Amino acid sequence: MNFQPVLDEIDAELRPLLGQAGTVARYIPALARVPAQQFGIALRTCHGEEACAGDAAVPFSIQSISKLFTLTLAMRRMGDALWERIGREPSGNPFNSLVQLENEQGKPRNPFINAGAIAVADRLLSQGDAQRDILALMSDLAGEPIGFDEEVAASEAATGYRNYALANFMKSFGKIDNDVTPVLDVYFHQCALRMTCLQLARAAAFLSRDGAHPLGGQPAVCTERQTRRLNALMLTCGTYDAAGDVAFSIGLPCKSGVGGGIVAVVPDHLTLAVWSPALDATGNSLLGLKALELFVAKTGLSVF
Numbered sequence: 001m002n003f004q005p006v007l008d009e010i011d012a013e014l015r016p017l018l019g020q021a022g023t024v025a026r027y028i029p030a031l032a033r034v035p036a037q038q039f040g041i042a043l044r045t046c047h048g049e050e051a052c053a054g055d056a057a058v059p060f061s062i063q064s065i066s067k068l069f070t071l072t073l074a075m076r077r078m079g080d081a082l083w084e085r086i087g088r089e090p091s092g093n094p095f096n097s098l099v100q101l102e103n104e105q106g107k108p109r110n111p112f113i114n115a116g117a118i119a120v121a122d123r124l125l126s127q128g129d130a131q132r133d134i135l136a137l138m139s140d141l142a143g144e145p146i147g148f149d150e151e152v153a154a155s156e157a158a159t160g161y162r163n164y165a166l167a168n169f170m171k172s173f174g175k176i177d178n179d180v181t182p183v184l185d186v187y188f189h190q191c192a193l194r195m196t197c198l199q200l201a202r203a204a205a206f207l208s209r210d211g212a213h214p215l216g217g218q219p220a221v222c223t224e225r226q227t228r229r230l231n232a233l234m235l236t237c238g239t240y241d242a243a244g245d246v247a248f249s250i251g252l253p254c255k256s257g258v259g260g261g262i263v264a265v266v267p268d269h270l271t272l273a274v275w276s277p278a279l280d281a282t283g284n285s286l287l288g289l290k291a292l293e294l295f296v297a298k299t300g301l302s303v304f
């Protein structure tokens with residue numbers, strides 16, 4: 001199937017809606033000043049064909065989409081031992097909520113809420129230079145150098161009061177092994193990864209290839225079983241507390257970030273990345289979700 005006309009149509013349908021609804025994340029200046037009137041979409045099929053439209057080559061802050069890749073690293077390194085510290089249930093609460101952690105003795109509900117990703121960062125830090133390992137993974141998957149936006153990382157650290165609270169709270173339950181400061185330094189840097197839609201569609205392509213390297217390189221990124229689990233977690237927990245609605249209206253495993261990006265997977269077919277900075281009330285990209293809905297409607301591709 002030639003996907004280029006499909007992406008061009010989606011771009012043409014959504015462009016007139018740019019700037020009409022939603023709000024750009026405002027909690028740090030580097031995100032608040034991103035012009036809202038941008039939309040990009042890119043895909044890579046499991047056979048390596050690519051298509052893109054709109055602002056697919058504009059780099060943005062991938063924010064919580066990074067949680068998908070740090071989880072991949074941790075699953076690959078630790079196998080099932082990872083799940084002693086982190087659950088696999090949707091939280092039904094905002095991504096930075098503290099309330100469940102106390103009832104559940106500092107064990108985060110899933111790896112895609114902030115508490116879960118901070119716990120994953122702690123695991124990665126116990127095993128080496130986590131920031132270097134993250135950059136190495138992202139650059140290897142995307143096939144070109146990927147970097148951190150140091151301004152975003154510094155602002156995340158300067159304003160990340162809730163994330164400090166989450167990390168300290170977990171530490172008080174003995175669920176974080178390292179000092180809180182270096183763990184959060186990893187977390188703030190992963191949030192500050194800067195990538196384009198095309199780079200993200202490539203980097204996540206192993207999810208549509210049963211774990212095989214996106215660019216055909218060796219070794220595989222993870223096993224087929226781990227890939228199924230990553231996709232399952234994306235479907236149930238990847239879009240914060242909108243995951244049920246997203247499964248209902250789009251029906252694809254997705255992981256979103258407050259920078260306005262969303263990665264979506266059609267297993268055994270392709271990976272999509274969409275970006276538009278204006279967010280809805282749940283913190284997901286408004287036009288990004290709309291684009292995915294249109295893509296599924298136009299192609300009939302869905303996991304259901």
Ligand SMILES: NC(=O)CC[C@H](N)C(=O)O
Nearest residue numbers: 063064095114191257258
């Ligand atoms: N959901 C997100 O993309 C949140 C990331 C943001 N940096 C935070 O930690 O709050």
